[in-house]
Structures are given as structure tokens and as C-alpha cells.
Amino acid sequence: MYKVKCFECGSEVDDPFVDSCPKCGGLLTIEMDLDEASGLRPYDLRKRPLGVWRYAPFLPVDASKAVSLLEGGTPLYDCQNLRSRIGIKSVHVKYEGANPTGSFKDRGMTVGVTRAVELGCGTVGCASTGNTSASLSAYAAKAGRTCIVLLPSGKVAAGKLAQAMFYGAKVVMVDGNFDDALRVTRQLAREGVLYLLNSINPFRPEGQKTVAFEIVDQLDFEVPDRIILPVGNAGNISAVHKAFEEWKSLGWIDRIPKLTGIQAAGSAPLVKAFRAGSRGFIPEASPETVATAIRIGNPVSGRKALKAIYDTGGYATDVTDEQILDAQKMLGRMEGVGVEPASAASIAGLIKLVDEGVVAKDERVVCICTGNVLKDPDTVMRSCAEILKAKPTVEDVRRVIA
Ligand SMILES: *Cc1c(COP(=O)(O)O)cnc(C)c1O
Ligand SMILES: [Zn+2]
DSSP states (O other): OEEEEETTTOOBOOOTTOSSOTTTOOOEEEEEOTHHHHTSOGGGGGGSOSSGGGGGGGSSSOGGGOOOSOOOOOOEEEOHHHHHHHTOSEEEEEEGGGSTTSBTHHHHHHHHHHHHHHTTOSEEEEEOSSHHHHHHHHHHHHHTOEEEEEEETTOSOHHHHHHHHHTTOEEEEESSOHHHHHHHHHHHHHTTSSEEOSTTSTHHHHHHTHHHHHHHHHTTTOOOSEEEEEOSSSHHHHHHHHHHHHHHHTTSOSOOOEEEEEEETTBOHHHHHHHTTOSSOOOOSSOOOSOGGGOOSSOTTHHHHHHHHHHTTOEEEEEOHHHHHHHHHHHHHHHOOOBOHHHHHHHHHHHHHHHTTSSOTTOEEEEEEOBBGGGOHHHHHHHSOOOOOOOSSHHHHHHHHO
16 A cells, blocks of 8 residues: 655645645655565565566556556666776666657556556646657557647657657647646646646656666666666656665665766756755756757756755766767667667766766666667757768779778
8 A cells, every 4th residue: 555645744645636735735755555565575576577567566556457568677788888988897778768668758657547547537648858748648548548748849859759649649739848838737637637647646756666676676686886867857866766765665675876867958957956955956947958858947856856866875967968969879889779868868977977086986887778769860860970872883882881
């Protein structure tokens, strides 16, 4: 069992349709009752295949009714080329681009849509920089629900937009940025038009916890020293923190990795707060970055993220668009791993922090690479080498490749 509680004042919340604490307006969080899990040993979970639902005792919905596309179970790559290039002991990449719709959002969405069905909601919706809408559209299709997605106009990568359209969602382009789209979507949810499935819905982060569980599982319960991930709305870093706290409270792990959040330089309210040593942050009015998935000025879970970073002795820094695109190419060309720009922020951040001496050379680091390279083909086309052209003869092809 579980309780929905306010992250700020701790009061219990009963109404399943509110998106914040009725008393203080704080973020909601789920307190899992870990009694059921406490009778288990970690290896007992391995009776189920690697993936989100292996960790059912840690999820607040009935696994036998899961709306699932077999999400999670993504590869953890040991990046030996990258490791020697950067000059540190161990770098793994958790490749979330291998999820059913190509991003980690599927982990939260399988749980969120299962919850929507449990509540009998006929229409689900979200605001999105792209991946949330791609994911929700697919799970809504699987569950036979109507899906409405609000996107910031002109700022959604082609692959993500195509997915939302393809799975049959009603796609609404809002003349504004993500933060505007979310404000409107929350209002629509309050008016009962749709069930809100942004990460402000506390059931979403519960599913997203499983990326942390899988990393530890795949490393055979050797907890890495540090986990680096891109931060937009900050749902993911908060979920990862919660996951580790739950396993630590059961004694399954004895410490929590330093959680290290990376933002894009033009969109870095939490990095600014971290530099100031603050637990709160000032929203950015006009966030800008090539990494559209983290182009967010007012991170919904920002306060949870700062707590995650401080409590684990972690860190936060920003990287430029150029550093992001360089890191994206480096990962592709040295490791054969294709990620979208936002995901490459974690690699760019690692490189920067090793240079600055924040990450020690003997650390064992896991970078979470959140989304697939195919999400944003336009950025790849712009940032990679030009295409060679030849006549249909061997001689001419030999000439151009010389
Ligand atoms: C959503 C998303 C992020 C940001 O995750 P948050 O939970 O909003 O911090 C990063 N990368 C990709 C590819 C995403 O889709
Ligand atoms: Zn409260």
C-alpha cells in the first residue's frame, strides 16, 4: 500500500484529482509502504525479466492490471572508449533510448496510465517538450483512451511530434513555451477535461524510479559512485533519489550515489540555485537551448531535485549547446550509442566536471542517456558532416571517398 503526501508540509492527500497540496500548494509525493518488499531479498525480484514491472513491490498500482509495452530493461553500456578518452576509471551509459517510444518517459507512463485506468479516466493529457507526448500517446492507444497533448509551437523535435500524431493523440500546438503549455494543461485537468499525466502527477515518478533500480541490478548491487543525468522538469532526478532512498531504507544498498544534474546553459535555473547554495530557485523566463527536452524555465520538481543533489553530496552544472552537440557526436562515434541532444548533456557534464576536478578520476560513473538519436534528426543533419555526392560509377565513388 501507499499514501499520497505533500512533499512540503507532509499532510496526506485523498483527492486523486488534485495536482498539488490543497493545504499549502506543495508538490505531491507517494510514500510507499515497504512492508511487502521487506520480506524479499533483491535477487528474488529476478524471477521477472529486467524492466519496470520487475520492481512491482515498489510501485503504487496493481501490476496484474499494468498497461505495459514492456518498458525498461534498457542496456547499461560499459563505455571503454569513452572512459579512456575522458581519463576516468569507469563510465557506463544507461541507454534509455531503447525504451518502446525511445525515451525514459515510458517508465513513468506505464505506471501513470495504469493509474488513469484504475481511476476510470476516459481522457488523458499532458503538456510536453515532445517525449512525454510521444509516450503518453502510445500508452493511451494501448489502453484505449483519448489523448490530448499540448506542445510549445515550433520547438518540438520532428521525431517526437511524428510519434504523437502517429499514435492518434489530439495534438495541440500552443503559442508559447513549455511552461505556458503546462499551465493551460493543469487548468484543463482541474476543470475535468483530462487526467493530467505530467510528472507533477506523483504516479509518474514512481515508475521512473525503476531506472535507478535497474542500474544497481545490472551492476550486481555494486552501487556506482555517481549518477549524472540531464535535468529539465527535474522529475527524473527526484525519482532516482527516491528509488535509492527506498532501497537504502530496506538495507538493499548501503549508500546512495552522488546525484549530479546537468542543465543547458540557456535554461539552468537549478544550477543557479545550486551555485547560490539555495533550496529554492528563480524560474527562467525565456529558456533557450538546442536540447529541447530540457528547455524548461520553471522546473516543476525543482525543489525535489535540489534536495536530491544536496542530500547525496551531488552537484549541478550547466553545459553549452556546443558542448552538448560535441558530446552527442563523441558518444555516437566512439561507442556507437545514439542519443538526442538533451541526453548528451549528461556526457558533456561528465567531461566538464572531470576537467574541473569535481569528478575524481577513480570514480565509477553512470550517465543516464534519456532519449534516442532518432527523436531529433534535424539537429543531427545540421551538426554532422555533409553528405558526399557521386555519379553511379565505382570510379566516382572512389573519387569522392578519397
Ligand atoms: C523529459 C526529458 C528530460 C528531462 O527529464 P526531467 O524529468 O524533466 O528532468 C531529459 N531528456 C529527455 C530525452 C527527456 O525526454
Ligand atoms: Zn502541503
